[in-house]
Amino acid sequence: MRDDSRLPTSPGFWRSPLRGPWLTSVLGLVLLGGVMVLFVTGLLSYDAYNPGLSRVNDKTPDKGILGFYLFSWPTNPHWLYRLVQGVHVTLGVTLIPVLLGKLWSVAPKLFTLPPARSVVHALERISLLLLVGGGLFVFVTGVFNVQMNYVFPGSFYPLHFYGAWVFFAAFLAHALLKTPTALRNVRRMREERTSLVAPRPARPTVSRRGALWFVGGGSLLLFGTTAGRSSDCLRVTALLAPHGGGEPGRGPNGFQINRTAAYAGVGAAETGADTWRLVVVGRTGTVRLTRADLLRLPLHDSALPIACVEGWSTSDQEWRGVRLRDLAALVGHDGDPPDVFVESLQRRGSFRHAALRANQVADGRSLLALHVNGEALSPDHGFPARVIVPAAPGVMNTKWVARLTFGDR
Ligand SMILES: Nc1nc2c(c(=O)[nH]1)N[C@H]1C(S)=C(S)[C@@H](COP(=O)(O)O)O[C@H]1N2
Numbered sequence: 316m317r318d319d320s321r322l323p324t325s326p327g328f329w330r331s332p333l334r335g336p337w338l339t340s341v342l343g344l345v346l347l348g349g350v351m352v353l354f355v356t357g358l359l360s361y362d363a364y365n366p367g368l369s370r371v372n373d374k375t376p377d378k379g380i381l382g383f384y385l386f387s388w389p390t391n392p393h394w395l396y397r398l399v400q401g402v403h404v405t406l407g408v409t410l411i412p413v414l415l416g417k418l419w420s421v422a423p424k425l426f427t428l429p430p431a432r433s434v435v436h437a438l439e440r441i442s443l444l445l446l447v448g449g450g451l452f453v454f455v456t457g458v459f460n461v462q463m464n465y466v467f468p469g470s471f472y473p474l475h476f477y478g479a480w481v482f483f484a485a486f487l488a489h490a491l492l493k494t495p496t497a498l499r500n501v502r503r504m505r506e507e508r509t510s511l512v513a514p515r516p517a518r519p520t521v522s523r524r525g526a527l528w529f530v531g532g533g534s535l536l537l538f539g540t541t542a543g544r545s546s547d548c549l550r551v552t553a554l555l556a557p558h559g560g561g562e563p564g565r566g567p568n569g570f571q572i573n574r575t576a577a578y579a580g581v582g583a584a585e586t587g588a589d590t591w592r593l594v595v596v597g598r599t600g601t602v603r604l605t606r607a608d609l610l611r612l613p614l615h616d617s618a619l620p621i622a623c624v625e626g627w628s629t630s631d632q633e634w635r636g637v638r639l640r641d642l643a644a645l646v647g648h649d650g651d652p653p654d655v656f657v658e659s660l661q662r663r664g665s666f667r668h669a670a671l672r673a674n675q676v677a678d679g680r681s682l683l684a685l686h687v688n689g690e691a692l693s694p695d696h697g698f699p700a701r702v703i704v705p706a707a708p709g710v711m712n713t714k715w716v717a718r719l720t721f722g723d724r
C-alpha cells in the first residue's frame with residue numbers, strides 16, 4: 316500500500332513519539348480495574364430498582380437472561396445505594412480522561428487498512444469495534460443521564476444496560492487477551508517497536524510521564540468537581556453537575572430537590588386538608604385517611620438519605636411519619652406485610668409510581684413521611700406525604716403520595 320501520510324490509515328500519519336506499548340498498557344490497566352468496579356456497581360444499581368417486581372420498576376422489559384443475577388435488594392446498611400451509585404457515577408466521570416487517553420494511544424490501530432487480513436484478524440477487529448463503540452456508548456449515555464439531558468430515543472435504562480453488557484463482554488475478551496502483555500510492557504523499560512510506535516516520530520514536546528500526568532490531572536479535576544455531589548458539606552465544589560454548587564435554600568427543607576411540585580404539576584388545590592386523602596388498599600378493603608388522621612397514628616423517626624441514580628445524594632435527613640408496615644396492618648396485613656404499589660398525585664412521568672418489596676415494607680425505618688428535620692414536608696419534597704425507604708434509590712421514594720396498594724393488584 317502507498318504510504319500517503321495525509322491519511323489516518325497510513326502509519327506515517329501518526330507522528331506523536333508518545334504512542335507506544337507502555338502508555339497504552341498503563342492506561343489499559345487503570346481501565347481494567349475501573350471498568351470492573353463500574354460494571355459491578357452498575358449491575359447492583361439496576362438490581363436496586365426491584366426490576367423483577369413490577370412493570371413500573373422494570374426499566375428494561377426484555378432483559379431476558381441478562382437479569383439472571385437479580386436478587387432481593389436489602390435495606391441494610393441504610394446508605395447502601397448512596398455508596399453504590401456514588402461510586403458508579405463518580406468513578407465513571409473520573410475515568411473519562413483515561414478512556415479518551417487510551418483511545419488516543421491506540422488510534423493508529425483503529426484506522427489500519429485493510430480492515431481484515433484473515434478470519435482471526437477480522438474477528439479481532441470486530442471485537443475492537445464493539446469495545447470502542449460500546450465503551451463510548453455507555454460513557455456518553457451515562458454522562459447524559461447524570462447531566463439530566465434525556466436526549467436519546469427511548470429510556471436511558473435499557474440503552475445503558477444493554478450497552479454495558481455488550482461493552483463488558485468485549486472488554487472481558489480484550490482484557491483476557493491483553494493483560495499479560497500489558498503487565499510485561501509496563502515493567503519493561505525500553506519500548507518495543509510495535510505498530511503503535513510512530514515510524515517517523517515528531518520531536519517530543521512532553522514526556523510519557525508528562526502525558527500520564529495530563530490524563531491523571533484531567534481525572535483529578537473531574538473527580539474534584541464531581542465527588543462533592545454525594546456530600547452536603549462538599550456540594551459547593553461539584554461545579555460540573557446539576558445538584559452541585561450548594562443547597563437550595565435554608566432551613567429544614569433546604570436540601571436537594573430532584574423534581575419540584577411545579578414541574579410535576581402538583582398544586583396546592585390537590586394537597587390541601589379539604590382535598591387530599593391517602594387511599595390505602597389491602598386484603599380487608601380500602602381505607603381513606605386525611606393528613607390529620609395520619610398524624611394521629613403512631614409516628615416514628617428515621618434518619619435516611621436521598622440517593623439518586625444520577626449520582627448525587629444528601630446526608631441523612633430526619634424523617635418523621637407513619638411506618639409502611641403499620642399502614643399495611645390497617646388493611647389486614649398484620650405481621651408479614653406484602654409488597655406495595657405506590658402512586659403519586661402526579662399524573663405524568665415515569666417516576667409517579669413505584670413498587671416496593673415486602674422486605675422494604677417490613678423494615679421499621681420505611682415511612683410514609685409527613686415531616687422532615689422537624690418541619691412539615693415542603694411542597695417540593697412531597698407534601699402532604701412521601702415514601703422514604705432505607706438503602707433504596709431516590710426514585711423509589713415517591714413524593715405527593717395518593718395511594719398505597721398492598722399485596723396483589
Ligand atoms: N411523584 C414523584 N416522586 C418522586 C420523583 C418524581 O419525579 N415524582 N422523583 C424521584 C427521584 S428520581 C428522586 S431522586 C427523589 C428526590 O427527592 P427530593 O426531591 O425530595 O430530594 O424523589 C423521587 N420521588
Ligand SMILES: [Mo]
Pocket residue numbers: 573622623624625709710
Ligand atoms: Mo432520582
